[in-house]
Amino acid sequence: MTPTDFLSAEAFFDLSIFEHRDLFANCPYVWQALEKIPVYLEEHLKANVKDIGCFQQPLPRTTVLWRGEVRADGFEILGGDVTKQQFRVRMDGEETSEAVVLFAGSVLWDDRIFLGAGTVVEPGALIKGPTIIGSHTEVRQGAYIRGKCIVGDRCVVGHTTETKTSVMLNDAKAGHFAYLGDSILGHGSNLGAGTKLANLKMKGTAVRIMAGSELINTGVRKLGAILGDRVEIGCNSVTNPGTLLGKDTVVYPVTSVPAGYYGPKSIVRPKF
Numbered sequence: 001m002t003p004t005d006f007l008s009a010e011a012f013f014d015l016s017i018f019e020h021r022d023l024f025a026n027c028p029y030v031w032q033a034l035e036k037i038p039v040y041l042e043e044h045l046k047a048n049v050k051d052i053g054c055f056q057q058p059l060p061r062t063t064v065l066w067r068g069e070v071r072a073d074g075f076e077i078l079g080g081d082v083t084k085q086q087f088r089v090r091m092d093g094e095e096t097s098e099a100v101v102l103f104a105g106s107v108l109w110d111d112r113i114f115l116g117a118g119t120v121v122e123p124g125a126l127i128k129g130p131t132i133i134g135s136h137t138e139v140r141q142g143a144y145i146r147g148k149c150i151v152g153d154r155c156v157v158g159h160t161t162e163t164k165t166s167v168m169l170n171d172a173k174a175g176h177f178a179y180l181g182d183s184i185l186g187h188g189s190n191l192g193a194g195t196k197l198a199n200l201k202m203k204g205t206a207v208r209i210m211a212g213s214e215l216i217n218t219g220v221r222k223l224g225a226i227l228g229d230r231v232e233i234g235c236n237s238v239t240n241p242g243t244l245l246g247k248d249t250v251v252y253p254v255t256s257v258p259a260g261y262y263g264p265k266s267i268v269r270p271k272f
Contacts, residue, residue, distance in 0.1 A: 004028045007211060007261065012228035012247065013186045018169050019134065020044070020150050030226050030244070031218060034182055037148050037165060041112075041130040050111040058105045058123075065100035065115065066091055077101065082120045082138040083154040083171075097136075106139075109147075116153065125157075134170070152187075166224070183224035185231075192235035192253060199224035199241055207242040211261040218242065225257075228264065 009015060009024035023040050024033045051070045052063055064071045071091070078095065080086035089099040098117040102108070105123030112129025118136040121127065125139045128147035137155040139145065145157060146164035155168045158175035165182045168174070172185035174195070181199030185191070199222045201207060207223040209216045225239040228246045233239075234253030243257050246264035251257055255270040262268060 031223055045130050047112050047114055049108055049113045055108050058107050062104045063102045085136045181224045182222045185227045186229035189227045189231040191233050194236040195233050196238045197224040201241050209242045
């Protein structure tokens with residue numbers, strides 16, 4: 001078995017259920033998809049926020065995107081769990097969970113942004129383009145999406161969570177005080193509060209990954225973590241640049257995870 005067999009995107013994710021699977025095409029190593037994000041967004045981003053007309057400043061009124069229209073009145077927010085597709089809005093007497101809601105005080109930095117049906121952006125969140133956000137995703141108060149991001153369906157970008165040049169596959173959650181730099185989170189993965197996916201070595205040199213007995217030079221200075229499907233990371237943990245966690249891996253709370261490859265179903269404990 002060669003490194004490309006267990007370091008491919010297919011080894012980490014079930015791509016058959018991800019809309020943006022083509023991002024990973026022709027990538028022998030899973031992290032190479034990160035370099036393709038700008039071109040992928042240029043070719044696939046179909047922005048739908050231009051008509052909001054309020055950029056680089058907080059929205060003065062709660063705004064709803066519904067059936068191609070921008071509405072600042074004539075609706076009632078009923079609420080509910082966003083990622084369970086239960087957040088409802090009453091539009092012209094009709095209840096729906098498919099309306100996009102941007103609460104007053106949220107900020108769109110530019111119009112190169114797509115927001116999927118049923119997605120909710122809370123007050124104080126800031127989104128920069130180019131960015132695609134899928135359906136029924138919750139962007140919580142104080143979240144900072146710095147651009148070049150692809151977020152899937154039913155995800156959570158949490159309170160004071162920052163993400164840049166990253167991908168979140170469906171049902172990935174970074175709910176509280178997290179940092180995602182140049183990283184990919186697989187389906188159903190979860191970051192405990194305070195998790196940091198560090199992406200830059202202190203010396204600023206290219207990230208290298210030990211995979212088995214082979215040391216692979218990625219050739220890039222910034223590379224955070226690759227989390228396979230259903231990876232769980234405990235609170236206040238930090239992954240070092242170039243950490244690859246196979247499917248169903250569990251990281252204990254308050255762990256500093258050394259860079260390198262960890263196979264599926266690994267258990268990573270702190271070393272005291």
